[in-house]
Amino acid sequence: MRWKRAVGRVFLAATVALTGFVGAAGPVGEGLGGAPGGGRGPMTLATARDLTGYLGPLLADWNRERPGEKVTLVELPDSADEARSQMITELRSGAGRYDILNIDVAWTSEFASAGWIAPLEPARFALKSFLPPVVGTATYAGKLYAVPYVTNAGMLYYRRDLLDREGERPPRTLAELERQARTIAPKHGVGGYAGQFLPYEGLTVNVAEMVYSAGGSILGDEGERVTVDSPAARAGIGFLARGVRDGWIPEAALTFKEEESRRAFQDGRLLFLRNWPYAFAATSGEDSKVAGKFGVVPLPGIAGPGTSVLGGSNLAVGTHARHPASARDLIAHLTGEPVQRRVLTEGSLPPVRASLYEDPELVRSFPYLPALRASVLSAAPRPKSPRYEQVSLVVQAVTHDAMAQHQEPGAAVRRLADELAAIPRRG
Known part of the structure; x- marks a missing residue:
């Protein structure tokens, strides 16, 4: 099956929450920026390093078809x-070296607020064909500043x-998850539950999911309100802290990122694991002790399915792009259905096109798609803020202290709340 053959590629994709890439044939036309017939020519596309190796062939196809608008990949x-x-x-230099940027979904507000990326005309892109929640990651202050390219959502892996x-x-509520982790896991000599709890961006995601799933929020009004x-929030953070205190979250989980947590589950040391879809393929490999013994469901919440945090990446046009019209055409191409299909089948990355999640052939090859679709449809963006990096650092530090019983x-x-309120809202 494709998802098994993709283990080698997907193993490297623990950064998938923050990176991604792919495309599809879309309509060609003028968008915002540039005079009619202008703004066309060669481009650069900046992205974090393509660990799966699928992006080069996609861009090579574009370059063969449109040699006058050749795109050069800049891998960071x-x-x-x-x-x-x-x-x-x-971007601060204003040199215009990057025409298109593949940015983490959490950076959209920061880049838009700083004036580094240009607003886009929504009608130019097939946004109604996307899974609805992903579009919210590409907006700021009521305007579209990017186009969703790859999505992601956390899911619950369980020992079936x-x-x-x-x-x-499998649990549908946090109370059921806690009961099963507390009572069933010890009977079988395994840890109860883990996520990504080291103080880094993964912890911010895990905490936001708990707060959201308990019915709360962290920031409102594009970061203007705490x-x-x-x-x-007390219930969500309390759930995590209580788990460590009472032992059904192993203390070792306080050092876990994506791969450490995946290996713990794959080695048969956990009953439940919160992780991204990439973990499905690796956990199904020949070296996995739980291959064929686990399942995947949406994250649990207070009274039913919870709320995942959206991961993935968006494509944006730099404010100083040399050829913005060509850049918009390339974004339409990369987010069209044919290329989005290749994002999944060749890159093993979750696409943004809704129809692909209900394609019988794809579901056979990627059995987690139905659970992922449900997770994305109920998901929410990370807290929006022009100072997101500072917001995330505060969330990590404070909640790790709570989980470590400090x-x-x-x-x-x-x-x-106090430390978030002290972060400047703008500038």
């Missing part, structure tokens, strides 16, 4: 932080064999 470091830093340095032995179904001081959850939420 695969670290999201380093890629972002290099993009910002170039162990739940079957106990006559249990909304985290709520019973929902601060009780109620006090941690109050501290989180």
Whole structure:
């Protein structure tokens, strides 16, 4: 099956929450920017390093068909932080070296607020064909500043064999998850639950998912309001802190990123794991102790399915792009259905086109697609803010302290609200 053959590629995709790339045939025409008939010519496309190796052939197809608008790929470091830093340095210079930028969905507000990327005409792109929640990651202040290219959503991996032995179904609520992690896992000598709990961007995602799934939020009004001081936030952060305190979240999980957590589940050391879709292929490989013994469902919430945080990347046109009309055409191409299909089949990355999630052939090859579709449809963006990097660092520091039992959850939420309120809103 394709998802098994893709294990080698997908193993490298633990950064998939922050990177991605692919395209499809879209209509050619003028969008915003540039005089009619102008703004066309060669382009550069900047992205974090393409770890899966599928992007080069996609762009080669474009270059053969449109040699006068050849696109050159500029690969930055695969670290999201380093890629972002290099993009910002170039954009601040105003040199216009990058016509198109493949940016993490969490960077849209920051880049738009700073004036580094140009607004786009929504009618130019087939946004109604996308999974609806992903479009929200590409907007800021009521305007479209990018086009969704690759999406992602967290899902719950569970040991189907162990739940079957106990006559249990996978949890739909956080209370069920806690009960099963507390009572079933010890019977089988495994840890109860883990996610990505090291203080880095993954922890911000995990915490936001818990707060959202409990019915709360972290920021409102494009980062203008701090909304985290709520019973929902105390419940979500309390869930994580209580898990470590009571032992059904292993203490080792406080050091987990995507790959460490995947290996723990793959090696048979966990009953439940929160991770991205990329983990499905690797966990189904020949070296996995749980291959054929696990399942995937949407994350649980308070009274039913929870809310995942959207990952993935968006394509934006730089404000100083040399050839913005060609850049918009390339974005339409890369987000059209034919190329989006290749994003999935060749890159093993979740596409943004809704129809692909219900394609019988694709579902046979990628069995997690129905659960992923449900997760994306109920998902929400990370907190929007022009100062997102600072927001994320605060969330990581405070919530890790709570999980490490250095601060009780109620006090941690109050501290989180105070520190978020101290971050400048603009500039």
